[in-house]
Amino acid sequence: MPALDPEELVAQVRAYNPKSNSDLIRAAFDYGRRMHEGQTRQSGEPYFTHPVAVAHILAEMRLDDATIITALLHDTIEDTGSTYTEIATQFGADVAELVDGVTKLTNLQLSSTETKQAENFRKLFMAMSKDLRVILVKLADRLHNMRTIRAMRPEKQAQKSRETMDIFAPLAGRMGMQWMREELEDLAFHVLNPDARSSIIRRFIRLQKESGDVINKITTDIRKELDTAQIEAQVFGRAKKPYSIWRKMQEKDQSFSRLSDTYGFRVITQTEADCYRVLGAVHQRWRAVPGRFKDYISQPKSNGYRSIHTTVSGRDGKRVEIQIRTKQMHEVAEAGVAAHWSYKDGVKSENPFAVDPAKWIAKLTERFENAEDHDEFLENVKLEMYTDQVFCFTPKGEVVQLPRGATPLDFAYAIHTRIGDSCVGARVDNIRVPLWTRIKNGQSVEIITAEGQSPQATWLDIVVTGRAKSAIRRRLREEDRERFIKLGRELARVAFDHVGRKATDKALETAAKQLSIGGPDDLLARLGSADLAARDVVAILYPDAVDPGTTITGDRAVIGLEPDQSFTIAGCCQPVPGERIVGITYRGRGVVVHSIDCHTLTELADDSSRWVDVHWHSGKHAAVHTVTLELTISNDAGVLGRICTLIGEQKANISDLHFVDRKQDFFRILVDVDLRDIEHLHAVMLVLEAETDVASIRRHRDLTRAP
Known part of the structure; x- marks a missing residue:
């Protein structure tokens, strides 16, 4: 627990910034302690221990006084009687703006529904573009909360850990703070999948007993080669974090014993020329692994990261990953974009590799400007971050x-x-x-x-890339617009007739305004492209007229067919209500309904005579639409039964289940679940994803199944 004594923090800051305004830091410390007096954390500790811990984390990153003071005060506006004006008067407008920015970020529910999440991501990036130090404080705040997460309720731990894994860890990585990304991921992994993490740690311990101190042996080997080449450098080695290893196991579908590069080594040199001399010495001594060499010195990353990465077959044929960089490059590699504010001997560090935050955030956000809707913006953000x-x-x-x-x-x-x-x-x-x-x-x-x-x-x-996806969608929308408007008008007519109303221009204009859509034609185009359900449009204008009680059976689920046509649902893509669909005619079989993104359709792209324009019936569907889910679950007593119970609690029926792969620690299974629609599917997947013993879950599509 951080000591509630300002002198420890003052001394830490003065160690790297002798010109620091110590009196102002002490004043902020006393003000924050006074404002939070009487408040406690979930653990029972005084609440102010948290802002102090956040300030220490930022001091470890050698940040400026304004950022340190903001850390001490970051919860005052939100949780106490303090005001923006009061903070501005006592600590300056710069600090007040930062504290206000952190307060607004704290109120964003980044793990909420997708539309709300997209809008909140917009606000997140607006805050970043205003002053990146707001995000630095927020990341340090999340890091300390994750370090002390065990005091929270289990469901809150899971929610915060998922949010950390999905948003804050990738954001830290994108900002170049790899150490923070790794720690955030590992802390979240500890909550979300403790069994997997413990298993990896146990195997590391077993491996160390079998092969001795591998890190020390390989470090010694590298130092010998550098001494022979008369290169002055420091060599460090470490075992990779459990989550990093787990992710590689999942990506490569390999067991722990088959993973070779579980250790990483770093060589810190004096000059850039020495980096390439080290590379030559390493490759001369050990065989380089093809495809595992990256030169980020000649081609730096956008966040300023510079280093040479190579993987070689080292001692006993084990793969060894080595990163080579200068001391200045290493400072930026540790601090990332935050290196811009880093202090040394009372002045901002003149590190030539530290990027200009304004230019960095402008480059990061330029891809988002053309996003036309929430989903597109969210997709662009995640592509850029991850x-x-x-x-x-x-x-x-x-x-x-x-x-x-x-x-x-x-x-x-x-x-x-x-x-x-x-x-x-x-x-x-x-x-x-x-x-x-x-x-x-x-x-x-x-x-x-x-x-x-x-x-x-x-x-x-x-x-x-988000840029390419946006451009393609925009062009496709332009080409299909007239067709979609025509189809949307018919869908609107049927939906309005169903409740005894008319789809007049005035009604469509009113609905468009309520949905924040450009106008009636834009509304109809979205209806025709299945981005919007006609039933939802009717519900906005005439909520009492929509009857949620009528259940649509499987044989009436699809409309748009001729009276003599029958249909079946394609087994390859398993579309469900709420997804955009298309019908394909087959001789003797009627119409087979596919999801619009089904790969089977690429074979029929030129045979338009077989395509039938169909869509799902608006309304509440019966739970008869089968979707296959692929799950990786812990091999432990009662886990499978718990999975089945969770699915049942969501009013979904399991129609089939079989094991694909059995490993010592985990099972991979395919589960056929009967569902109502896409929302029902999302609900089932969400509740399973939140289960501790579910390592991964995805929708399984089998293209070998006959359509």
Whole structure:
């Protein structure tokens, strides 16, 4: 527990900033302690221990006085009788603005419903663009709360940990503070999957007993090579965090024993030239692993990160990951964007690699400006926050920075929307490749265009950048707009007739205004594209006229067919009410209903005569629509029974269940669940995802099943 004595904090700050205003820090300490007097945390400790701990975390990052003082006062406006004016008067407008910004962030429910979450993410990024120090205080606040999370109720622990894993840890990583990202992830992992974490730690202990002190042995090996090459450098080694190992096990579908690079090593040199000398010495001594070399010195990340990464086959054939950087590069690697405010000997650190926060946030947010709706904005934010970067080149040698997993189509749209829209092919390193090829670091990409080409709906499954997805959707919307408006008008007519009303222009205009949609045509286009349900439009205008009690049976679920046509639901994609669908005619079988994003449809793209424009009947559907879920669960007594109970509590029926994979610690199972609609599916998946013994859950689609 932090001591409630300002001198400890003052001494910590003065150690890196002798010119610090110690009296102002003491005044803020006394003010915060007085404001929080009588308040306690869940653990029973005085509440003010929390702001003090947050201030110490930020002092460890060597931040400026304003940020330290903000940490001490960050909960005063929210939880005490303090006001913005009072703080501005006593501590200055800069501190008051920061405290106000942190207060507003505290009130954002970032893990709420998707639409609300998207709007709150907008506010989060607005706060970031105003002053990034607000986010630094918020991240330190979350870090201390996660360190002391055991005092909370179990359900609150799970909610905060999921929010940390989904939002705050990736944000810390995106800001370059990898140490904070790793600690936040591991603390959340401890809550969300304690059995998996304990299992990994136990295996580490067993591995250490079997092979001895591997870190010390490999560190000694590296130092010997550097001494031989007469290179002055420091060498550090560490075991990777349990969550990092768990994530690799999931991504590679490998057991712990098959993972090779569970240790990481870092070499800190004096000069940039020495970094490359170290690389030469390491590669001369050990065999480099192909595809595992990255040079972030010649191509830095957008948050200022510079380092050389290489993986070699080291002692006893074990893979060893080595990061090589200078001391200045290491400071930025530890602090990330926060290095801009870092102090040394009373002045801001003149680190040449620290990025300008204003330029960084402008670059981060430029992709969001064209997002036209909540879902699109949220998708763009998460793509920017969660992905690492690759660097590729135009034929003229210009560098293009893209997220990992990007394709030539992403590259084309990064150059210009016009280039992306007219793309018909690509060459990577002068070799013609499919548009879905994943670009690797250092490759040269050339885009082939043609007049008359336009984006295809299937491109949405190929691209990964928010910019490309937005541009493709916008163009598809433009091309389909007239068709969607016509279809939407018919859907509106049927829905309004159903409750004895008319879909007049005035009614549609009023509904559009209530939904914050541009106008009647925009409303109809959204209805036609299945972005909006006609029943919801009717419910906004005539809530009493909508009868929620009528249940739509499976044989009446789909409308848009001819009187003599029958339909079945495709087993490959298993669409459910609420998802956009299309019908395909099969000789002797009638119409088979597919999800619009089903890969089976790509084979039939040119045979438009077989396509039937169908949609789900508006209303409450019976729970007869089967969806297959793939779950990875702990191999422990009672877990499977608990999973089945949770599904039953959501009024969903399990129609089939079988085991796909059995491992020592975990089972992978496929569960067929009968559901009402997409909302019912989300509810079931959400309650399962919150279960401690469920390591992962996803919707399983089997393209081998006959449509």
